[in-house]
Amino acid sequence: MIDSHEELGAELAEKVAAAGDLEALKASGAFDELMEQIDAGRLQIDGKDGFLNLMIKAVLERGLQTELSEHLGYEKGDPAARLLPNSRNGSYPKTVASTVGDVGLAIPRDRAGTFTPQLVPRGSRRTGGLDDMIISLYAGGMTIRDIEHHLESTIGTELSRETISKITDDVLEEVMAWQSRPLDPIYPILYLDAIVVKIRDGHQVKNKAAHIAVGVDLDGVKRVLGIWIQASEGAKFWAGVCAELANRGVKDVLIACCDGLTGFPEAIQATWANTTVQTCVVHLVRASMRFVAYGDRKKVAACLRNIYTAPTIEAALTAREEFAAGEWGQKYPAALKTWENAWERFIPFLAFPPALRKVIYTTNAIESLNYQLRKIIKNRGHFPNDQAAVKLLWLAICNIEDKRARERQKTRTTDKESSGNHLVEGAATAGWIQALGVLSITYPERLEPYLS
Template sequence: MTTVTRRDPADKAKIDAIEAKLLANPEIAKLIDELGTSTTDANDLVRGMLQASITRGLHTEMDAHLGYGCGDRQAKAAAGTNNHRNGTYQKTVDSNYGPVTIDIPRDRAGTFTPMMVPKGSRRLTDVDDMIVSLYAGGMTIRDIQHHMATAMRVDISHETISAVTDAVLEEVMWWQNRQLDEFYPVIFLDALRIKVRDGGRVVNKSAYMAIGVDMDGVKHILGLWIAKEEGASLWAHVCAQLANRGIKDVFIVCCDGLKALPEAVESTWPDSMVQTCIVHLIRAANRWVSYSDRKQVSAALKKIYTAPDEAGAIAALDDFAASALGVKYPQSVKVWRDAWDRFTPFLQFPPAARKVIYTTNSIESLNSQLRKATRNRVQFTNDESAMKTLWLMICTIEDRRAAKRAKEGARASATAGRLVEGARVAGWKQAINQMAVAYPERFEEYL
């Protein structure tokens, strides 16, 4: 049973004092990170922020309902209403950080219906979920703060929003360290460039992402790694982490000519092959070609990667090098010669298998979605913030595409759900059959 009380000026002063203290302390988010949300101190801190922010938001709702602010007699007279505040009553609701006691305002006419904490609600998940959803959609903390204040008339501090979004870090760490399958026929690797504050300055870093295709042709995002520079140490760490999480073998790794990756893959999984993405090779070769000649150059390069075997591919490359276009653009020829050792594995596969490893578009398209979502963010405060944001965005993209697949059903278009974890690779059955026949010793144990 709730207790009806009059609004005590001392309570308002206490709430305002708490808010002032929180807003005046820019290190509050850092303190939460150091304590960890599982500690009593951190929970008490977040509960205090939630209580102060929600109580302030409820009084803002009451101002909007009555048409005038507390103590503003002129505005009350202009509003032409006899309705006015009638104290508060306390309500205790659960939250992700424990029970929170809130003073909910009342009006004399009994017509006020709080939106932030609806009648009958027992838990403050709606606000938290909305904050996380907006954050995952690419909105910055300032944007969320403004949206909540203007659209919902809810005054939530910068520190509270940061604390709510930080609550997903535990789930991110579980996801990043979850157990994986023993064998993946194909793994795609690619990177997304982001700006991160590091040591008092903003630096460019790369967020590397791995997508694995299991034996059933289902795509899974295996992990995210953020690093300033790629190199042998980075890829040794990535491969070691994937191996420690259960991957004992990989048939082929498709990537964009990443430095030191082939050596790291082969030292971790000796029987694996590293394949350079064909689309990246075509783009790299056309980088040196004028726009008017790109169509002809691409047509000539197509003869190389559609050749039936390595001998035919070498002959097609030599023909291109000796042609007028090859003489005009020798750098395009050099791109293919330099990458030849990592291109030739592609030629060993039949047509259906070639389609699967032809390009890393599965991961590049996901990166393009992430770039749209990160466009509002000039920079990330640290690596943890970048990891948290990218993971939430991936979840949002996957949920949206899964819903689209479910809605369209069997009539789904060829592009629907292509990036979603759980989506299947087109033509996978034929491709896996061809790979298993061509390399029976590699697949026999897992079929």
């Protein structure tokens, strides 16, 4: 007779652990027994003494016994053990934190003291799943204080803020490896942009620019190439970013899309002399709207649309002249001046057909990512240092891109293997096949070596 829910749960957990897989579990009848006890309300699922807690305990202890058997060279209960120099010597208690709460384990030991558990290493106080959960919560925008409260209130595990901080810091090595990883020799399209983050500098909290580069590879997948923190966004710093990308293997970029920052085109072309630099049309519209009264903005935007949707460069120039001579050009000459000053960097995309225009006329591909990053960092208040900001941005990017990659994998099979625990494949570029066709015709000598 089973005397308590805990004993019943422990017995069923041991049966499940012994089954090995779902089919064997069903064949043994333990699965039906488990569901029957749950339906009858005689078995608690979660909580300190819940079935999930007992299940983790049973699986870990069974695995530890298997490790010890392999270390000693005999199974538990084997009579031949009396002839061997080393043998089992009971166990000692240990509590580890897990995704379902604290789990009490009996860690086996040997008489010679040479057994070193791998499943639950010495000094370890957490299961790997809990670390992954903490990192996921952190990447989603929760602060260390929020995570501490969340773990205590949901699964009953108490971890100090110092421990949680250390867990998130453990990814820094992976961040550094990612930041310096080799890159593809060519990215047909490169998007460059920055977002503002608040970072403590001495006794003050200052706004700094987190520079982000996103490259579209030959498969049309947008990949974040790196994150760089600087006091402000400047052409000189962007020149250093481009040089670093070149040092990591990027030999050519066909088209670079960026905002209207002064000196930006020269900074890019200092590294890739033949790159076509395209000023983001959306940035240009926003910049010109700064000089337009709020009530007139819709009408002015409608007139400006005739410029950037023109079929040719000549037609765009005609539309600009008509705007200049019209009501709004006369009323808002500063808005017109914005377009005139940026004209040479605005018109390159007008030479391409619609399939490629859609890809390069705006940096929205990176701004979509930036929007999601801003939602995550807004809860932070500020970061203690640059490294902390890069760490969170990287984790958030991994989280965002993992979701995109998995969504893509549901609809197609990819032959690219994932890297580490993260897929980090980024979003696919809409209409890429047609855009790549245009690029291959426009830049045949630069693309052909990489398409074969």
